[in-house]
Amino acid sequence: MEYLIDRPDIVFNCLEARQPIGNMYVGIINYDDLEYISYADVRRLELGNDNREVEEYIGIQRNLDPKREKDIGKYVNLVDATFPNSIILAMSSEHAKFDPKTSTMKVPYKDDIAKVLDGQHRIAGLRGFNNRDGSAFQCIVTIYVDMELEDQAIVFATINKEQKNVSNSLVADLFAFAKSRSPQKTGHNIARALNEKSGSPFYQKIKILGVARDNSRETITQDTFVKSLIAYISKEPQKDRDFYKRNAGSSKKLPLVSGTEAENLFLRNLFIEDESDVKIAQIIFNYFYAVSHKWPSAWNFVSNNQILNKSTGFIALMRFFKHAYLHLANGNLSAIPSKEQFLSVFTQITLTDSDFNRERYIPGSSGQGQLYRDLRDQSGL
Structure with missing residues (x-):
C-alpha cells in the first residue's frame, strides 16, 4: 500500500520500557x-506452495468473532466506555521511529503496518464508534519493534494462557455499586434480596459472586438468575443502562x-414505572413460592441426581414463567x-418430585427444553 500524500x-506520546x-x-x-x-495476522491452517514467508502461513491471532465485534461496537458508544488495557x-523499525528526546513515536499513515x-x-x-460532538477515543498501545516471529508467538501465548475470565456473577454483583438505574442493577438487587430474605423460596440458594459458600444449599449462580x-426486562440492557446514566438527575424515562x-418483555413496563x-421481586417471589409448594422435596432438597433447583430446572421454570404470568395477568402487565x-397454574401438571432427575432431564439445554415443553403441555399454556 502506498503512503497517502495528503496525510502526515x-x-x-510514547514511553520506552525495558523488559527481559x-x-x-x-x-x-x-x-x-x-x-x-x-x-x-489470522492463523491459516491450509498449506500452500506460493513461496510466501513462513509468517504468511503461521499467524498468531484468533479469527475475528462477528458477534463480539458487534457487541464491542455497541459498547464503545456508551457514555462510560473505556479500554483500560493496552x-x-x-x-x-522501518515504520516505527521513537524519539527519546521528545518521548514520541512517529509512524507513517499507512495501511497494515x-x-x-x-x-x-x-x-x-x-469501527462502530460514533464520534458525536467531536468526542475522542484514544487507545493505549504497546509496540514491539522488530520482534522475531517466535517472540510474537510467545507474547500472544502468554497473554491468552495467563489471562483469567472474570466471573459473570462477580460482574453482576458489581452493579450494586452503580448509582444510576439499569436492568443489571435491578437483577442484582432482586437476586440479593431473595437470597437473603428468610422465608424466600431462594433463601441461601443463590451463589452470590458465583462461588458456593455452602454446597448443600447454593445451587443457582447469581449470573444465571x-x-x-x-x-x-430488556433486549439491550447496556443501552438501557447508558440511557439512565446519561439522564441521571432528570425526569426522563424510557x-x-x-x-x-x-408480551416478550412483560416486566419491562414495571421496571420503567416502578423504580423500587x-x-x-414480589412477582418472582410468588411464582417460585408456588414452585416450592408444588414440589417441596425437589425444590428444597439438594442431591446429585436432582435438577429442579439447579440451572436445568431453574432456566426451564423461568421460560415457563412467561406463559404463567401472561395467563394470569390477562393483558394487565402491571398485575x-x-x-x-x-x-393454580401448576394444578394440571402431573410431574412429581421424583420426576426431576438427571435421567429424565439431562443437565444442559436439552434437559431445559424438555422440561419447559412438559410444563407447557401439561398445564395447557
Whole structure:
C-alpha cells in the first residue's frame, strides 16, 4: 500500500520500557489512526506452495468473532466506555521511529503496518464508534519493534494462557455499586434480596459472586438468575443502562412497550414505572413460592441426581414463567399475581418430585427444553 500524500505521519506520546524480552513502547493513539494502520495476522491452517514467508502461513491471532465485534461496537458508544488495557502491536523499525528526546513515536499513515498481537476485537469494534460532538477515543498501545516471529508467538501465548475470565456473577454483583438505574442493577438487587430474605423460596440458594459458600444449599449462580430475569426486562440492557446514566438527575424515562414486544418483555413496563423494583421481586417471589409448594422435596432438597433447583430446572421454570404470568395477568402487565394464582397454574401438571432427575432431564439445554415443553403441555399454556 502506498503512503497517502495528503496525510502526515502520525506522532503520539510514547514511553520506552525495558523488559527481559526486549524494549517496548507504550503510547496513546487516536482510535481511527490505530484502526487504519493495524491488521490481524489470522492463523491459516491450509498449506500452500506460493513461496510466501513462513509468517504468511503461521499467524498468531484468533479469527475475528462477528458477534463480539458487534457487541464491542455497541459498547464503545456508551457514555462510560473505556479500554483500560493496552492493545499490543508488532511493527518494523522501518515504520516505527521513537524519539527519546521528545518521548514520541512517529509512524507513517499507512495501511497494515502494525500487526495486532492482542486487541483485534477492540479495534474492530471501534469501527462502530460514533464520534458525536467531536468526542475522542484514544487507545493505549504497546509496540514491539522488530520482534522475531517466535517472540510474537510467545507474547500472544502468554497473554491468552495467563489471562483469567472474570466471573459473570462477580460482574453482576458489581452493579450494586452503580448509582444510576439499569436492568443489571435491578437483577442484582432482586437476586440479593431473595437470597437473603428468610422465608424466600431462594433463601441461601443463590451463589452470590458465583462461588458456593455452602454446597448443600447454593445451587443457582447469581449470573444465571440475573440473566434469566433481565431477559424479560430488556433486549439491550447496556443501552438501557447508558440511557439512565446519561439522564441521571432528570425526569426522563424510557418509553413504555406495547403489543408483542410488551408480551416478550412483560416486566419491562414495571421496571420503567416502578423504580423500587419491589413489584418485580414480589412477582418472582410468588411464582417460585408456588414452585416450592408444588414440589417441596425437589425444590428444597439438594442431591446429585436432582435438577429442579439447579440451572436445568431453574432456566426451564423461568421460560415457563412467561406463559404463567401472561395467563394470569390477562393483558394487565402491571398485575402482581398472588402465590395462590401461580399455584393454580401448576394444578394440571402431573410431574412429581421424583420426576426431576438427571435421567429424565439431562443437565444442559436439552434437559431445559424438555422440561419447559412438559410444563407447557401439561398445564395447557
